[in-house]
Amino acid sequence: MSNQNLFNPNTYSTATYRLFDDKADFAKKAEGIAVGLTVGSWTELPEVAKQKMEKHLGQVVSVDVHEPEGASPGERYADITVAYPDANFSRDLPALLVTTFGKLSMDGRIKLLDLSPSAEFLSAFSGPRFGIKGIRDRLGVHDRPLLMSIFKSVIGYDLPNLREQFLQQALGGVDLIKDDEILFENPLTPLEKRVEACIDAARQAERETGQKLIYYTNLTGPTSKLRENARRAIDAGANGLLFNVLSYGFDALAELANDSAINVPIAAHPALAGAYYPSPYHGIAASLLLGKLVRVAGADLSLFPSPYGSVVMPKEENLAIQAALMDKSLPLRETFPVPSAGIHPGLVPLILRDFGEQVVVNAGGGVHGHPQGAAAGGRAFRQAIDAVMAGRELADYAADHEELRLAIERWGVRNA
Amino acid sequence: MSNQNLFNPNTYSTATYRLFDDKADFAKKAEGIAVGLTVGSWTELPEVAKQKMEKHLGQVVSVDVHEPEGASPGERYADITVAYPDANFSRDLPALLVTTFGKLSMDGRIKLLDLSPSAEFLSAFSGPRFGIKGIRDRLGVHDRPLLMSIFKSVIGYDLPNLREQFLQQALGGVDLIKDDEILFENPLTPLEKRVEACIDAARQAERETGQKLIYYTNLTGPTSKLRENARRAIDAGANGLLFNVLSYGFDALAELANDSAINVPIAAHPALAGAYYPSPYHGIAASLLLGKLVRVAGADLSLFPSPYGSVVMPKEENLAIQAALMDKSLPLRETFPVPSAGIHPGLVPLILRDFGEQVVVNAGGGVHGHPQGAAAGGRAFRQAIDAVMAGRELADYAADHEELRLAIERWGVRNA
Numbered sequence: 001m002s003n004q005n006l007f008n009p010n011t012y013s014t015a016t017y018r019l020f021d022d023k024a025d026f027a028k029k030a031e032g033i034a035v036g037l038t039v040g041s042w043t044e045l046p047e048v049a050k051q052k053m054e055k056h057l058g059q060v061v062s063v064d065v066h067e068p069e070g071a072s073p074g075e076r077y078a079d080i081t082v083a084y085p086d087a088n089f090s091r092d093l094p095a096l097l098v099t100t101f102g103k104l105s106m107d108g109r110i111k112l113l114d115l116s117p118s119a120e121f122l123s124a125f126s127g128p129r130f131g132i133k134g135i136r137d138r139l140g141v142h143d144r145p146l147l148m149s150i151f152k153s154v155i156g157y158d159l160p161n162l163r164e165q166f167l168q169q170a171l172g173g174v175d176l177i178k179d180d181e182i183l184f185e186n187p188l189t190p191l192e193k194r195v196e197a198c199i200d201a202a203r204q205a206e207r208e209t210g211q212k213l214i215y216y217t218n219l220t221g222p223t224s225k226l227r228e229n230a231r232r233a234i235d236a237g238a239n240g241l242l243f244n245v246l247s248y249g250f251d252a253l254a255e256l257a258n259d260s261a262i263n264v265p266i267a268a269h270p271a272l273a274g275a276y277y278p279s280p281y282h283g284i285a286a287s288l289l290l291g292k293l294v295r296v297a298g299a300d301l302s303l304f305p306s307p308y309g310s311v312v313m314p315k316e317e318n319l320a321i322q323a324a325l326m327d328k329s330l331p332l333r334e335t336f337p338v339p340s341a342g343i344h345p346g347l348v349p350l351i352l353r354d355f356g357e358q359v360v361v362n363a364g365g366g367v368h369g370h371p372q373g374a375a376a377g378g379r380a381f382r383q384a385i386d387a388v389m390a391g392r393e394l395a396d397y398a399a400d401h402e403e404l405r406l407a408i409e410r411w412g413v414r415n416a
Numbered sequence: 417m418s419n420q421n422l423f424n425p426n427t428y429s430t431a432t433y434r435l436f437d438d439k440a441d442f443a444k445k446a447e448g449i450a451v452g453l454t455v456g457s458w459t460e461l462p463e464v465a466k467q468k469m470e471k472h473l474g475q476v477v478s479v480d481v482h483e484p485e486g487a488s489p490g491e492r493y494a495d496i497t498v499a500y501p502d503a504n505f506s507r508d509l510p511a512l513l514v515t516t517f518g519k520l521s522m523d524g525r526i527k528l529l530d531l532s533p534s535a536e537f538l539s540a541f542s543g544p545r546f547g548i549k550g551i552r553d554r555l556g557v558h559d560r561p562l563l564m565s566i567f568k569s570v571i572g573y574d575l576p577n578l579r580e581q582f583l584q585q586a587l588g589g590v591d592l593i594k595d596d597e598i599l600f601e602n603p604l605t606p607l608e609k610r611v612e613a614c615i616d617a618a619r620q621a622e623r624e625t626g627q628k629l630i631y632y633t634n635l636t637g638p639t640s641k642l643r644e645n646a647r648r649a650i651d652a653g654a655n656g657l658l659f660n661v662l663s664y665g666f667d668a669l670a671e672l673a674n675d676s677a678i679n680v681p682i683a684a685h686p687a688l689a690g691a692y693y694p695s696p697y698h699g700i701a702a703s704l705l706l707g708k709l710v711r712v713a714g715a716d717l718s719l720f721p722s723p724y725g726s727v728v729m730p731k732e733e734n735l736a737i738q739a740a741l742m743d744k745s746l747p748l749r750e751t752f753p754v755p756s757a758g759i760h761p762g763l764v765p766l767i768l769r770d771f772g773e774q775v776v777v778n779a780g781g782g783v784h785g786h787p788q789g790a791a792a793g794g795r796a797f798r799q800a801i802d803a804v805m806a807g808r809e810l811a812d813y814a815a816d817h818e819e820l821r822l823a824i825e826r827w828g829v830r831n832a
Contacts, residue, residue: 102687271518
């Protein structure tokens with residue numbers, strides 16, 4: 001194939017695949033992808049047509065075959081990177097995904113590991129409107145990880161109950177509170193009333209704690225009404241939005257994030273992500289799905305299953321997501337990593353060791369299940385964060401911090 | 417759990433999962449899902465709260481454990497069906513998917529096998545605007561399977577070339593021609609010009625063949641512009657739309673199908689589907705993804721990888737998709753099944769045996785690769801269809817049908 005490895009990274013976007021096959025000629029397979037997903041045919045073209053078509057032809061960048069001695073059937077694979085000319089697709093994520101992994105996703109045991117959109121492609125994206133720094137600026141908190149909490153139960157509860165749940169969480173000193181992702185428009189807690197009740201509770205708590213708070217309201221409804229519903233929530237006082245990005249597609253998020261009328265941070269929820277990332281043989285890698293794509297599409301926070309709790313993702317995948325969300329080589333603001341599920345105060349040393357300071361500690365049961373209630377639960381987390389930031393052992397710090405002590409009694413401390 | 421198996425199928429939607437676990441108490445796991453994805457907690461609720469919350473509580477419908485004697489590790493599983501009260505979510509597919517498989521998709525080895533939306537939920541959906549019968553009426557063809565063809569190469573080609581490709585396909589007597597799913601808005605063949613050129617070619621062919629034709633133009637672009645782009649295509653003469661539904665989400669399709677201004681049939685392309693369905697342990701079953709959901713969302717045709725070609729899906733999965741697309745118990749028009757990829761005229765007997773008459777025979781290489789060109793390729797397919805409909809052997813029929821004879825010389829005949 002001509003021009004191999006001579007593509008221009010400013011105008012070609014690359015895709016990296018892991019392809020399992022016991023017998024395939026992977027180099028030939030890679031060429032088949034580069035031609036088949038771009039100009040369709042190549043070798044049989046007349047010379048003059050080749051000259052005209054060359055700028056549309058995909059290029060094989062690399063083929064790394066992994067064929068360990070004595071490999072069992074099913075273990076032979078290759079990581080293949082192909083460069084696609086931006087000239088072939090429009091500047092939106094559906095076009096990039098359909099081009100690089102549309103038909104190919106169905107062609108045997110193949111997983112999309114990564115995409116590296118070109119500078120030209122990326123120039124069409126504004127990315128996160130706030131990013132890590134913007135969220136910290138809004139809260140006035142720059143010197144510690146942030147703390148997010150989740151409602152305990154929301155379905156079937158009315159406004160006063162929801163407001164009280166919100167208030168108790170807020171009184172514990174959390175920075176961010178998010179709706180449950182399964183809370184949709186409903187008669188008991190309709191969008192605007194819910195926002196008003198919760199933001200009112202946030203103000204009440206703020207008077208007591210002196211601390212600001214962002215409430216991520218779940219943005220739902222028909223695709224064509226997302227913008228209008230976002231504005232309704234914002235007009236009612238919402239200062240953040242939660243969005244089930246995978247159920248609407250990355251472009252819906254990109255359009256929200258790029259809309260100057262939607263001037264609040266957006267948290268991307270990973271609902272449905274498990275349909276894509278867990279298989280080694282199929283789907284889309286978590287670091288791409290919940291890392292790079294979520295960031296390019298413009299989420300200010302990305303939630304994903306932590307390696308610590310019951311719903312688990314391996315730690316290396318968590319760290320690969322984090323790397324993609326904070327990769328300095330991307331010309332976009334950073335997205336806050338939010339490892340979630342099964343988090344209690346005794347895990348805070350581990351979370352900070354693994355993620356550093358630029359992380360959101362996110363808890364539901366670990367806040368609400370505190371023996372003294374949700375407000376004490378929030379305080380226990382804040383104490384755990386303070387302890388780690390001060391370089392203190394949790395058990396030691398807990399000696400004169402009642403809420404943390406009770407939390408540790410309940411859930412223990414995990415240091416590794 | 418109270419009320420088990422006593423839910424009302426008109427107001428509860430069910431989800432069926434396959435859950436692999438070597439040790440789990442599957443009955444307990446099922447109860448955990450039914451409670452966890454609805455009211456959040458149950459046993460600890462006071463009696464009066466239970467009375468109020470009961471209508472929001474999920475119900476375990478069935479738990480079928482598969483634990484063969486001498487099963488190897490990794491083989492033990494259960495099929496679990498849970499009923500979710502419609503009261504908990506809004507009447508859109510993102511809400512149904514996030515409720516039933518949002519968080520749960522990330523919880524171990526679990527695959528979503530099926531969803532059975534309630535009558536109440538389904539009443540919000542109009543389904544396919546045309547369906548099998550409506551497409552047949554438009555074409556005036558009721559007595560044989562339809563024939564669709566695909567452009568050979570589209571990227572990098574200009575309007576005269578595309579028009580000529582279209583014309584040659586149309587002259588062969590195909591009923592439907594679809595854009596390539598990777599053809600996006602581009603300077604060489606922009607949407608309206610492309611539609612005008614192709615529809616002009618369709619009219620020219622119609623004068624020669626006396627046969628009507630639907631051209632499925634690829635609908636692409638930003639989510640918020642899909643409706644406008646669809647209208648632009650229709651105003652330019654497009655009488656069908658191709659849509660990469662999985663890259664935009666099922667709701668985007670549902671809104672297009674429900675829009676009276678978009679008065680042409682829609683073909684759903686399965687691009688990205690391989691990221692969901694192939695793993696036995698994760699994702700969403702093909703029959704749900706490319707069958708029931710595509711139909712509920714309103715596609716008039718659903719393309720999926722045939723079991724015959726190079727990009728293959730097992731035949732039983734193909735037939736499960738077909739069953740979902742044509743299931744009489746759903747109060748929606750039927751969606752045409754379009755098994756695709758690797759189809760040549762010698763496969764027509766097999767396709768008709770497996771799918772019956774209500775099928776679209778869809779070919780690309782099998783049309784364009786004919787020794788006498790695309791028009792002859794189309795004729796060879798039509799001859800193969802005629803032969804099977806007349807109860808004749810293909811090889812026998814080919815004796816006095818030149819194009820079919822040449823096709824069989826090239827690709828052979830497969831009878832099983």
